[in-house]
Amino acid sequence: MNKINSKRFFNRLNIINNLNKDLSKNGVNRITLTKKDKQARDIIVSWMKKLGLIVKIDNIGNIFGFNYFEKDAQPIILGSHIDTVRNGGKYDGLLGVLGALEVIEILNNKNKIPKNIGIAIFTNEEGVRFSPDMMGSWSFTKVEKINKIHKIKDDQNITVKQALKEINYLGKEKQLFFKPKYFLELHVEQGPLLDIYKKDIGIVKGVQAINWLYISLLGQSNHAGTTPNSKKVDPNKVFSKILNFINKKTYSNSKQLATVGKVEYFPNQTNVIPNKINFTIDIRNKDDLKLKNFRKELIKQINFYSKCYSIDFKIKELVNFKSVKFNQKINNIIKKNVLKNKFSHMNIYSGAGHDAQMLSKICSTSMIFIPSLRGISHDKKEDTKKQQILNGLRLLLNVTEDLLKIN
């Protein structure tokens, strides 16, 4: 029976994460298309080549590795991303990439090397530096023209194309230069459910819809001490109403999620009424219609209160992804192998966005979740027990073996 090489897997994981110094204090900072991202990419590519994989880079910097490549071969692809948020965790993304490498290394050790299998590492899953998130997998599926994606800028006005060139990962391969038959992503849950219910494995039924709005409220700067209240054109008045609305709608039992995560004040001075507040709202729901209704109501509120307080506003949509249902056939195979390995499990809906949801538009796709201790993710405290990781790797291997039999 094929076995996971635990020492090799964790060794690789540590090599990549230790590119960041002082992990316990700062967490992992592998922001997309930065020097740290490049270092990690280069090392993983060298491991892929050592394994004899044919490495191909596409025009958004996605990295693919194949045992054998033919345009119409329709391989099974395993993978995830390696970029992180600021001060992120050790497993988000990297687990799925190094897990894929481990599985292929084990399969290739057999007498007969499986032809139709490969690895994918997708660019900018996190969306910290460039919006939208899941950019690499989104671009790969060709729903948007590459020239348009290349022009997207970060806060420093650097375009995606420039950033790709800077780290030497602007590849030659075009969007959708091959089509996978199956895509499977192993990932930490990034939420508390598996930990609360003490389950080894989450069989992922789908991903909830995500909408990101970028809102500017425009007022008039003036002296905080001399401007009478009746003359204040203060965007805070509208901003506080919006926060109130969100708080009201996201009570404990509500399935509606909404978060204001980024706020900028202008000119950002203690004694000056702001002339502008920029902020983001991240809205999620597994029900597309409920998300749409929440959004509609939110915009109505912004409209209403802006009028009340003579504030101008602008709304820009950064991300709008519909909810996704994963492939039942793959999930049946996952369940069969969960039972065979005597793992405990539950069905789960992903609260976070993942590359797999993009891939589900072009091929049969699913995900395997393992627990995030205390549900913490996108933080240096993100953690998963070693045995839980090994369970996930074992399952990824078994499911891949079954998929190879039917592909």
Ligand SMILES: [Zn+2]
């Ligand atoms: Zn991730």
